[in-house]
Amino acid sequence: MFDAADGTAFTHEQGARARKLFAAVVLAALDDAIADDKKYGNGPEQIARWARSRDGREVLSCAGIDPNERVVSGLMEFVGKGVRTSVALSREESERRHAAAAAEAEAA
Numbered sequence: 001m002f003d004a005a006d007g008t009a010f011t012h013e014q015g016a017r018a019r020k021l022f023a024a025v026v027l028a029a030l031d032d033a034i035a036d037d038k039k040y041g042n043g044p045e046q047i048a049r050w051a052r053s054r055d056g057r058e059v060l061s062c063a064g065i066d067p068n069e070r071v072v073s074g075l076m077e078f079v080g081k082g083v084r085t086s087v088a089l090s091r092e093e094s095e096r097r098h099a100a101a102a103a104e105a106e107a108a
Contacts, residue, residue, distance in 0.1 A: 022063035027085045029056070034079055044076040051075055 029050055037043020050056040051072045060067040078088075087093050 018062065019064050022059055023065075025059050026063050026065065029059075030075065030079060030085050033075075034082055034084060037079055037082060043079040043082075047075045047079045048072050 030047065033043040033047035033050070035043075036046050051060060051067060057067040060071065065071055083093070
């Protein structure tokens with residue numbers, strides 16, 4: 001049936017799917033924190049508390065993200081900007097950011 005190469009490929013594929021699933025959980029946590037920030041004003045603190053919790057560290061690790069303080073501060077900064085993850089990951093937003101960075105570079 002399956003030889004060793006097929007088994008290894010299947011295992012790798014399963015792992016990649018699991019990482020994507022956990023990455024989606026991280027994105028959902030970011031969106032929840034952004035919503036909390038808009039509603040209650042405590043989004044960065046919420047994401048930091050989650051990322052430092054045992055469950056948060058486990059989810060970040062399973063998503064392939066090292067759960068260290070640098071990551072926590074990056075998550076807090078992202079939530080503080082208030083841009084939803086779906087918008088931040090879109091092509092239009094990326095192009096807008098690159099255009100703004102190019103305009104800043106020309107102005108300097």
